[in-house]
Structures are given as structure tokens and as C-alpha cells.
Amino acid sequence: MMNQAILVLLVEDEPMLLINAQDALEDGGFDIIDASSGDEAIRILGSDGENIVGLITDVRLGFGASGWDVARKARELKPALPVVYMTAESPEDWAGYGVPKSILVQKLVAPSQLVTTISTLLNEAGFSL
Secondary structure, X not given: OOOOOXXXXXXXXXXXXXXXXXXXXXXXXXXXXXXXXXXXXXXXXXXXXXXXXXXXXXXXXXXXXXXXXXXXXXXXXXXXXXEEEEEOOOOOHHHHHOOOOOEEEEOOOOHHHHHHHHHHHHHHOOOOO
16 A cells, blocks of 8 residues: 655745755655745645645745745645745744744755654644654
């Protein structure tokens, strides 16, 4: 019997950071859909949102939707969706813009820490890993 796919949406506009995070998460047993912009991530949520069990997003994504916007849209679709924010800036905005029961990690986060963080949130949400 096959294990249920653990599909996580990873949103990062820096190609090397995206590749490093994706490799670590795949090594940790996750299936990844990646997006390099907030607008692309919101489109993915609209088409594949029912299959996505977690979101990891950079906060600052250049033009278009921010990571804050992506997480709010994700939570409209799935109110309990685990969300991990990544930022190189100060975390003060998280209180005002972040969705409840999310975690913010500072860049450059160790890839293994990303795996641990999203796993913790998924466990808290009752998703068996």
C-alpha cells in the first residue's frame, strides 16, 4: 500500500534558495509544488489547493502578491493549513500580517530546520507523517 502524498507548496523567488529548500524537503519525504512568485502560488492554490497539506513561503516575493497574501488565500481555502513563513527581515510584521498558528523562520534557515518546522505544524494539525 502506498503512503499518502504529503504535498507542500513552496514559494521562493530566489532560485538557489528554492532548490536548496526543495531538495531538503524532498529528502524529508515531502512532495513539493514550487512557485517563484506569490501570484503563481495563488494560481496553484486555486487549481491544486485541495491536495496541498502545507505551505512554506518567503514573505517578500518581488512584484505581485506577497507571502502574507499567499498564506491568507491558502487559509481561505483551508482554514487549518500549516503555514511556515521565511524572511530575512525583522519578524515584527508577523504579528500583524501573519495568519494564526503559523511559524516564522529567519533566512538563511537550515534546510533541516524547514523540514522539522513544517513537520511539527503538520503533526499539530493532526496530519500523520
